[in-house]
Amino acid sequence: MMKKVLLPAVISLMMSALAVPVSAQTDEFILDYDGYLTAAQKAELDQEAQEILQETGYSVLLLLDETNTGSLIDYAMSEYNAHAPSADGIILAVDADEYYVYPAGNAAQYVDDAESDRLWNAFLCDEDIYECVEGYLDYAEDLFGQHKIPVTPSETSAERMTDFTGKLDSSQLTALIQKMDAVSTEHGITVAGALTDTLDGIDVQTYADRFFDLNDLGYGPTDSGILLLISEAEREFAFSTKGKAIGAFTTAGQEYLIKQLKSDMSKGNYYKVFDAYTDLADQFLVQAETGKPYDKGNLPKKALSLIWIPLSLLLGALGAxxxxxxxxxxxKSVYTKEKADSYVVKDSVNIGVSRNRLIDTVITRRKIDRKSSSEGSETHTTDGQTHGGTHGKF
Amino acid sequence: MTTISEYKCPNCGGPLEFSSEKQKLCCPFCDSEYTVEEFNAAPLQTTVSEDDSWNGVIEAGQWDDSELAGLAEYICRSCGGTILTDKTTASATCPYCDNPVVMNDQVSDALKPEYVIPFKLNKDAARAEFEKHLLGKKLLPKAFTEDNHIDEIKGIYVPYWIFDADVDAKFSYDAKTENTWKENDEEVTETKTFKLFRRGTLRFEAIPVDASVKMPDDMMESIEPFDLSEAAAFNPGYLAGYSADRYSIGTDETIERARERLERSTRDIFLDTVSDYTDVQETFSQIIPDIQARYVLYPVWILNTVWNDKTYTFAMNGQTGKFVGDLPIDQSAYRKWFALYGAGIAAAVYLLANLLH
Structure with missing residues (x-):
C-alpha cells in the first residue's frame, strides 16, 4: 500500500498552494502539517469530512507532512488513532517521498491495494491543494457511501430508539423513546433500540456494537448501555451491551430476553418487541441493582398463564x-370370567417345539446433542471496544 | 312314573336335612345324624311313588298351556300339600310343612349328576357374608344398609357342565429385540426382527359352565372357582333340605363358552413363552381342544332383597364362601366425592405448574 510518489508532481502541487499555518480543531480530519491550506480552507474540508463521517460512519483523514523521516506506515497509524473520531475509516498519509493509505476497522475490507491507488489518484490533480483534497474526500465519500453504517445526525442527541425502516409511526416512535429515556435515566444505563432495513453485508453483532459506539449511546463515564438492533432484510437481531450493562444482562439473561421477544419479531410486530424489551430491560436493571443479576438458575418468573386455571380444573376432573x-x-362384583387359568392342570403345559429365526438386523445411529450453558456474561471486542452481546435469526 | 323321596328320620320320623357343618343328614327334632351312605342302606329311606294320575298339569284353570307345559306337580306325602315346581326342579321343600323332598326322576338315569360338592357353609354364614359385603363401600346408600333385610336366602344346588380338555396348540409370531448403547457422541440402536414358532400341549380340568337357564351366567362365573377335589359321588341325600335343579341347558350350548375361555388362556400361556421379545404380533394360531363334559351339582347360596322397588340378588359359593352381588350407588355421594377429589387435584396441579414455571 505504501507507494513511492512521483516527486515532481507532488512538488508542483505543493508549490501551487499557499503556505498557511494549520490551526487545530476538535474533530480534525485534515492534518496539514506542511501548511498548504488556509485556515478557512482547512475548516471547510474538516467540515466536509465530518459530514462524510455522519453520513457513512467512516472517518476520512489526510496527513501531509514532508518532514517525516520515519516509517510512514507507523506514522499514519498513530495519527489515525490520535485523531479519528471513529474506528472505521482511512488516512492518506503523504510525506516527501511516498504515500500510504491506512484502512482502519471495517474500512479494511473495502480498501485494498487497488483501491489505495484509486484514492491516491483521486488526490492527484492539476488544481490547487484544496481541490486535490476535495477530490480525495469526494472519492472516499462515494466509496464508503456504498457501505455506510447509519449514524444519527450530530445536531440532535442520539435518540434511544431509531427506525430506519419507517415501520414505526411517529406516535409509536415517540412513545418508545420516552419509555427508554425514563428507564435509562432511572438506572443510569442506556436502554436503546434500533430498527434497520439492512446490514449491508456487515456481521450483525459487529453492526450493533458499532452502532452503539458511533451513536454514543453509552451512559455516563462507564459508557453503559444495552442496544437491541433488528435488521429487517436479513431477519437478524443482536444485543450489544457495554459498561455496567454487560453484568446486568448476562448471556443467560439475554437468551431469556430472546425467548420472550422472538415470536413478535418473527411476526414483524416491532413496536411490541421494543416495548416489551424496554419493560424487560427495566426489570433486569432492577434485579441487577440487588447485586444478583438474572443469570442461569436465577431467571425471571413470568406469571402463570390464565389458561392454567381451566386446564387445572379439567385435569382435576379427569383425575377425580x-x-x-x-x-x-x-x-360391582358380578363379572364374566374370560379365561380358564384356574383350570389349567399343574405342570401340564408342554412346549414341545420352540423355534426363533432371525430375519434381519438394522443398526441406526443418532448424534447426541450436547447443550452447553454457562453463567455470567461473555464479552468480545469490536474495534478495540469491549462489548457483551448475543445475536441470532428470527 | 314320577317318584319323590322324602328323607324322614328313622328315629322320630322328622324331616331330615343335609347339614353343611356336619356333612351329614340331621334331624332337627331328635338331633339324630346319619351319613348319606348309612341312610342309603335300605330300608332307611322312604321312597314314595306318585299316582299315575300325575301328569304335571293342574286342572284348576289358573295357568295357560304354555305355562303349564313347564310345570310339574307333586303331592307331599307328609301333609298332602301340592308342591308345584317347574320341570327341572330336582329338590324342593313343601311350602306347607317344610318337608324337604327330592324329585328322583330329575336326578336319575341320564339326568344323574356325576358329582356333587356338598354345602360346606350354612345359611348363617351366608347372612354374615352379606353383612360383610356391605362394609366399607363409600358410595353405598346408607339407607340400603339401615333399612335392608334379606327377603330370601336359599341354598341351591346349581347344575353345571364341567369340561376337561386336552389342547394341542400352534402359534407363530413376528417379534423384535432392541439394544441401545453409546459410542462416542452417538447413540447406537440395534433392532433384530425374528419369526417365532411354538407348538405344545396342555390340559384343562373342570371348566365350569352353569347349565341352568334360571341362574345368571355372569353371577355363576363370579363365584368361581369350585374345588372338585372335595366333591362326592352323587347321592340324592345330599340334596335334602336344599333346592336343586337339573340341567336345562345342554352341552351343545355350553361347550362353546368353555372353548372360548380355554382358548384365551392357551393364547396367554403361549404368549408368555415369547415375553423376552418386543413388538410381538401373532401371525398364525391353531388351537385344537379334545373336550369331554361331565355333569355336576355345585352349592350356591342365593340371597334376594328388594330396595326402592328393585330386586338385588346376591350369590355365595356354598363351598368357599366367595360372595358376589352388585349394589346400588348413592349418586349424591358420588358427586360429593368427585367434587372433593377434583378440587384437590386441580389445586395440586395449579401449585405444581406454578412451582415448575
Missing amino acids: LLPTGAMKSQL
Missing part, C-alpha cells in the same frame, strides 16, 4: 375419575 371410579367399582 380415578378414585371415584375405584369407589364405584367396589359396588
